[in-house]
Amino acid sequence: MNKAKIAIIQSMDENYTFPDYEQLKKDIHYHNYRYHVMDDPVISDYEFDQLLLSLRAIEALHPDWITPDSPTQRSGAPPAERFEKVRHPAPILSLANAFSEDDIRTWYERIAKIDERVRQSSFVLEPKIDGLTVVLHYHNGVFVQGATRGDGEVGEDITANLRTILSIPLKIPVEAGDVEVPEVLVVRAEAFIMLKDFERLNQELAEKGEKIYQNPRNTAAGSLRQLDSALVAQRPLTILSYAIVINNPRDSQWETLEYLKRLGFPVSDYSQRCENLEEMIACTRGWLEKREKIPFDIDGVVIKLDDLRLADELGFVGKDPRGSIALKFPAQEVTTKLNDIGVNVGRTGVLTPYAILEPVEIGGVTVKQATLHNFDYIEEKDIRVGDRVLVKRAGEVIPYIIGPITDARNGDEKPYEMPKECPVCHQPVENIEGEVAWYCINSSCPAQIIRNIEHYVSRGAMDIVGLGIKIVEQLVDAGLVNDVADLYMLKRDALLALEGFKDKKADNLLEAIEASKTQTLGRLITALGIRGIGEIAAEDLGRRFDDLDALAQAGTSDLEAIEGFGPNMAKAITDWFSIQKNQETVRKLKAAGVWPVRSEAEQTAPQTLAGKKFVVTGSLVDFTREDIKVYISQHGGKVSDSVSKQTDYLVVGENAGSKLDKARDLGVTILTEAQLKSLAEREE
Numbered sequence: 001m002n003k004a005k006i007a008i009i010q011s012m013d014e015n016y017t018f019p020d021y022e023q024l025k026k027d028i029h030y031h032n033y034r035y036h037v038m039d040d041p042v043i044s045d046y047e048f049d050q051l052l053l054s055l056r057a058i059e060a061l062h063p064d065w066i067t068p069d070s071p072t073q074r075s076g077a078p079p080a081e082r083f084e085k086v087r088h089p090a091p092i093l094s095l096a097n098a099f100s101e102d103d104i105r106t107w108y109e110r111i112a113k114i115d116e117r118v119r120q121s122s123f124v125l126e127p128k129i130d131g132l133t134v135v136l137h138y139h140n141g142v143f144v145q146g147a148t149r150g151d152g153e154v155g156e157d158i159t160a161n162l163r164t165i166l167s168i169p170l171k172i173p174v175e176a177g178d179v180e181v182p183e184v185l186v187v188r189a190e191a192f193i194m195l196k197d198f199e200r201l202n203q204e205l206a207e208k209g210e211k212i213y214q215n216p217r218n219t220a221a222g223s224l225r226q227l228d229s230a231l232v233a234q235r236p237l238t239i240l241s242y243a244i245v246i247n248n249p250r251d252s253q254w255e256t257l258e259y260l261k262r263l264g265f266p267v268s269d270y271s272q273r274c275e276n277l278e279e280m281i282a283c284t285r286g287w288l289e290k291r292e293k294i295p296f297d298i299d300g301v302v303i304k305l306d307d308l309r310l311a312d313e314l315g316f317v318g319k320d321p322r323g324s325i326a327l328k329f330p331a332q333e334v335t336t337k338l339n340d341i342g343v344n345v346g347r348t349g350v351l352t353p354y355a356i357l358e359p360v361e362i363g364g365v366t367v368k369q370a371t372l373h374n375f376d377y378i379e380e381k382d383i384r385v386g387d388r389v390l391v392k393r394a395g396e397v398i399p400y401i402i403g404p405i406t407d408a409r410n411g412d413e414k415p416y417e418m419p420k421e422c423p424v425c426h427q428p429v430e431n432i433e434g435e436v437a438w439y440c441i442n443s444s445c446p447a448q449i450i451r452n453i454e455h456y457v458s459r460g461a462m463d464i465v466g467l468g469i470k471i472v473e474q475l476v477d478a479g480l481v482n483d484v485a486d487l488y489m490l491k492r493d494a495l496l497a498l499e500g501f502k503d504k505k506a507d508n509l510l511e512a513i514e515a516s517k518t519q520t521l522g523r524l525i526t527a528l529g530i531r532g533i534g535e536i537a538a539e540d541l542g543r544r545f546d547d548l549d550a551l552a553q554a555g556t557s558d559l560e561a562i563e564g565f566g567p568n569m570a571k572a573i574t575d576w577f578s579i580q581k582n583q584e585t586v587r588k589l590k591a592a593g594v595w596p597v598r599s600e601a602e603q604t605a606p607q608t609l610a611g612k613k614f615v616v617t618g619s620l621v622d623f624t625r626e627d628i629k630v631y632i633s634q635h636g637g638k639v640s641d642s643v644s645k646q647t648d649y650l651v652v653g654e655n656a657g658s659k660l661d662k663a664r665d666l667g668v669t670i671l672t673e674a675q676l677k678s679l680a681e682r683e684e
């Protein structure tokens with residue numbers, strides 16, 4: 001590609017204001033060729049439409065400049081040499097574009113001024129299927145020839161290829177009841193590939209190690225213009241029909257659709273008829289949402305006058321009929337420059353690459369980053385830093401890179417090398433056998449903060465209600481929280497600056513965080529997430545040490561002296577407190593007032609259950625699961641998860657299951673909650 005073309009492409013993000021008219025025409029011809037003849041566009045449709053708009057703007061100012069070869073005067077591109085040519089029986093027109101409701105109203109007023117009957121006509125809305133026009137000829141009900149649109153006058157004969165498409169009727173049942181079929185019938189339809197079929201096709205190709213396709217539209221166009229129809233037959237192409245080019249026995253678009261359906265042509269179920277302008281505009285509003293549910297790509301909705309005679313009389317401008325217009329959806333795909341590739345470290349330590357982009361607007365949103373899936377993807381697609389890339393943002397999906405535009409390369413692009421170390425903590429990364437993912441396995445890696453916080457706020461730990469994983473991620477991503485202690489430093493204003501935070505949500509969260517300061521020492525120890533120290537062990541520790549400082553000072557021998565604490569647990573605790581980052585967290589917790597001490601109750605509760613082993617089962621009424629464990633340990637008892645010969649008591653709530661059966665079998669004493677209380681609180 002020449003420099004000028006690269007310049008055009010690159011200038012897209014900047015202020016593309018006044019291009020040279022001749023150059024612009026050349027560029028548009030070039031992109032038409034790439035799109036219509038090569039089925040391999042190098043810019044997005046949105047950008048192409050912008051170029052065309054600029055051209056039209058210039059031509060509106062200088063109508064005398066317009067030559068018959070201007071892209072505004074022709075549709076598509078001339079047919080390729082390799083196919084026979086087919087002259088269409090009537091021009092196969094394109095569609096003018098509207099991008100807003102205002103554009104629709106302007107169009108309406110313009111044609112109503114030409115012919116007042118427009119104000120009486122109803123409208124038909126149809127999905128603007130993102131495929132390619134095919135023109136199907138029938139003689140006496142038999143399919144005899146099929147063509148592409150080409151330049152609108154002459155198309156390419158692709159009959160053999162079209163015969164492989166199962167949804168194209170090869171013979172129309174002429175004798176079908178009361179439906180009359182003209183001797184010569186020419187039907188216009190859109191050929192395309194369903195999204196599911198497209199995904200399946202790409203998956204199959206990927207499994208065979210073959211190149212995958214960019215999008216359904218180019219795949220459909222490329223397939224149909226293959227010379228080998230046996231190959232075409234393997235592509236999941238289908239059609240939907242929407243017009244009769246000549247000899248239409250119906251004079252309403254709505255009835256034409258019905259008629260086509262009667263003849264056995266596939267017709268979209270999504271089309272609608274609207275009585276007047278206001279109703280029609282109201283209907284178009286629903287289409288953006290509808291788009292998400294339609295099983296094929298659409299790039300807009302086509303608005304057609306229902307009165308076809310009137311539409312005919314209105315004629316056309318350039319290649320666009322006056323009687324219909326396409327309301328285009330906001331672009332979902334644009335190209336921009338890939339400035340760099342960054343790497344995220346996920347909760348599990350998994351590394352994921354992402355694209356750092358020259359900011360670009362897609363569908364009203366400025367996109368600066370996009371996902372690159374994984375490192376294999378970058379290699380597979382040969383994505384290089386500095387490349388011009390095609391970015392897609394559709395619905396709620398995270399924007400992603402479709403691929404590089406290799407033709408836009410100038411040699412400055414750099415192949416990407418995967419990092420050897422974690423970008424966050426700089427420890428070497430590791431690949432787990434049999435997985436595509438690469439991991440940072442350093443457990444104190446800041447990226448794993450998220451995981452720690454998730455544990456800290458969980459129900460059995462500090463029980464901070466309303467602090468779900470999404471919010472934790474948000475807080476960490478925003479840099480507001482680097483360890484659990486930072487939760488207590490959160491400011492209202494900072495929360496309100498986050499997406500999705502309103503006054504109430506921020507206040508509730510701050511309140512829940514504040515409330516957690518009253519949790520017991522045992523819970524705080526649980527919340528620290530020391531390896532191997534679960535709720536029960538933590539409660540034990542909470543009863544034996546005055547506060548976290550006292551626990552931090554304990555040596556392994558002190559800890560091993562506690563009943564039920566082995567050397568591993570003791571070491572896990574001393575290890576945890578020896579890490580500087582953890583010491584810092586403890587200091588910060590203390591400063592923030594998150595400093596439970598061994599409570600009076602914990603110290604003075606009579607050790608009435610000392611030495612006894614408990615298991616709890618069923619749904620409790622007086623206690624929560626966490627509380628009952630604390631209660632039992634405060635009174636000196638031990639709680640474990642499963643019933644064994646060592647178990648002294650089984651405390652049962654409602655709907656107790658297998659544990660109760662097992663306890664009975666083993667002769668374990670069974671207690672209700674009330675019985676547990678009287679056992680614990682009895683006078684010695």
Ligand SMILES: NC(=O)c1ccc[n+]([C@@H]2O[C@H](COP(=O)([O-])OP(=O)(O)OC[C@H]3O[C@@H](n4cnc5c(N)ncnc54)[C@H](O)[C@@H]3O)[C@@H](O)[C@H]2O)c1
Nearest residue numbers: 031032035041043044045048094095126128129133242302
């Ligand atoms: N990216 C590029 O380089 C590049 C180059 C050229 C064209 N393009 C894109 O290709 C498209 C080609 O422009 P165009 O002149 O074919 O116009 P168009 O695609 O904007 O609109 C006309 C086409 O819509 C299709 N269509 C789908 N459903 C229809 C329906 N229900 N009723 C009527 N028509 C329906 C028909 O095939 C018709 O030819 C544009 O979207 C343009 O952005 C892109």
Ligand SMILES: [Zn+2]
Nearest residue numbers: 422425440445
């Ligand atoms: Zn790391």
